[in-house]
Amino acid sequence: MTKTPARLLILGTGTMARAHADEFKKIDGVDIVAAVDTDPDRLREFTREHDIRHEFTSLDAALEWNEFDAASNVTPDRIHHPTTMQLLAAGKHVLCEKPLADNYPHAAEMARAARQAGLVNMINLSYRNLAxxxxxxxxxxxxxxGTVRHFEASYLQSWLAQPAWGDWRTDPTWLWRLSMKHGSLGVLGDVGIHILDYATHVTGQAPLGVSCRLKTFDKAPDGRIGEFVLDANDSFTMQLELRGGALGVIHATRFASGHLNDLHLRVWGDQGGLEVSLEHNVEHLRVCGSADLEKPVWRDIAFPPTDSIYQRFSGAVTDGVTAAPDFNRGAELQEILDLAMKSDRENGRFLLPG
Ligand SMILES: NC(=O)c1ccc[n+]([C@@H]2O[C@H](COP(=O)([O-])OP(=O)(O)OC[C@H]3O[C@@H](n4cnc5c(N)ncnc54)[C@H](O)[C@@H]3O)[C@@H](O)[C@H]2O)c1
Incomplete structure (x- = not known):
């Protein structure tokens, strides 16, 4: 028996919404029926480009119309919490962009509300799509x-050093990411959450403790551009201890000249090492196993394809059963982000004399 496709609404029609539309359009079980954006010009351009039948300039108006089953929330970070809570209260399944919210209490509230409502809830940790x-x-x-003892992970971007993705000084899609008042947790919230998930998902160990330093560089006169106060962090370095006993470092920056969007993870166990990465959109995986440790020889490993989060969300809506990564996972990661910021605020550093 063929199932009726899920009627999907896309909330927020900026840069990332294009990826959502492109991916969902490829999936048989999904019909993108509507889009919402508070910016009418962007909304119109998006619905034309993707052939979407209904458009609304507020979520309230879309909820009044109500002819959809699920929503993809692709609004800026600080908008995730209020809009997702509204969607859940209206009985809609939600795929929410990362980070889940602007702080842990909000993220935990979203996870609780989704669980209590029995609705499908997933967070778009898109590197889970990497086979x-x-x-x-x-x-x-x-x-x-063997037993994982040590790891190092990095997420390297350079959009503050070169204009490949547009000029951050003039484009709002980049400017809100530089401003805490606009709800951004800086590079820590933007891509730190991805690399935290990457490291802890691959090692299979939950975090035990964190310490972190954040750095915001001077980038404009008086530290602002128009309404945007440029106070969000541009680089961070973090130490993370995992419950299985491993210790590692994680760092990310928007000033990694020579890297547009690269992720690296190296993990060392007591019987071998593993390196996995995405460089220039190409995935690599290699292992030095126990038989090769003394030489040492690293061997490339093949990886079978994996379903995307968009496919898993669509399947979950059809089956009515949430798939990973869910809001609980989003909230767990958000708790580490909050603790990392607390560590930066409260833990002193030792300055050299002079
Ligand atoms: N998973 C990933 O790899 C990935 C990659 C890029 C961005 N993202 C996330 O996607 C989200 C959007 O990022 P972006 O780069 O597309 O931002 P963007 O600024 O380009 O687009 C956001 C859109 O949301 C609209 N908007 C703002 N408030 C709204 C509201 N209340 N209701 C409806 N629309 C509203 C804005 O007008 C804008 O068009 C962010 O949370 C970001 O972290 C995730």
Whole structure:
């Protein structure tokens, strides 16, 4: 028996919404029926480009219309919490962009509301779509590198140093990411959440403790551009201890000249090492196993394809059962972000004399 496609609404029609529309359009079980944006010009351009039948300039208006089953929330970070709470209260399944919210209490509230309502809830941790990442997790789960002792992970971008994705000085899609008043947690919230998920999903260990330093660089006269106060962090370095006993470092920056959008993770166990990465949109996975440790020889590993989060969300809506990564996972990661910021605020650093 063929199932009726889920009627999907896209909330927020900026840069990332294009990826959502492109991916959902490829999936048989999904019909994108409507889009919402508070900016009418952007909304109109988006609905024309993607052939979407209904458009609304507020979520309230879309909810009054009510002819949809699920929503993809692709609004700026601080808008996720109020709009997702509204969607859940109206009985809609939600795929929400990362970070889940602007702080842990909000993220936990969203996870609780989704659980209580029995609705499908997923967070778009898009690097879960990488087959190499999922294979790396299986290798570690199998015990192929033994007990994990140490790791290093990085997320490297350079949009503050070059204009490949547009000029951050004039484009609002980048300016809100630089401003805490506009709800951004800086590079920590924007891509730190991805690399935290990448490292802890692959190692299969939950975090035990965190310490972190955040850095915001001077980038404009008086630290502002128009309404945007440029106070959000541009770089962070973090130490993370995992419950399985491993210790590691995680860092990210928007000033990694020579890297547009690259992720690296190196994990060392007592019987082998593993390296997984995305460089220039190409995935790599290699392992140095126990038989190769003394030489040492690293061998490339093949990885089978994996379903995307968009496919899993669509399947989850059809089946009525949430798939990973869910809001609980989003809230767990958000708690680390809050603690990382607290660590930066409260833990002193030791300055050298002079
Ligand atoms: N998963 C990923 O890899 C990934 C990649 C890029 C961005 N993102 C996330 O996607 C989200 C959107 O990022 P973006 O780069 O598309 O931002 P953007 O600024 O380009 O687009 C956001 C859109 O939301 C609209 N908007 C603002 N408030 C709204 C409201 N109350 N109701 C409806 N629309 C509203 C804005 O007008 C804008 O068009 C962010 O949370 C970001 O972190 C995720």
């Amino acid at each position: 190499s990442m999922q294979e790396a997790r299986r290798i570690i789960e199998n015990g192929d590198i």
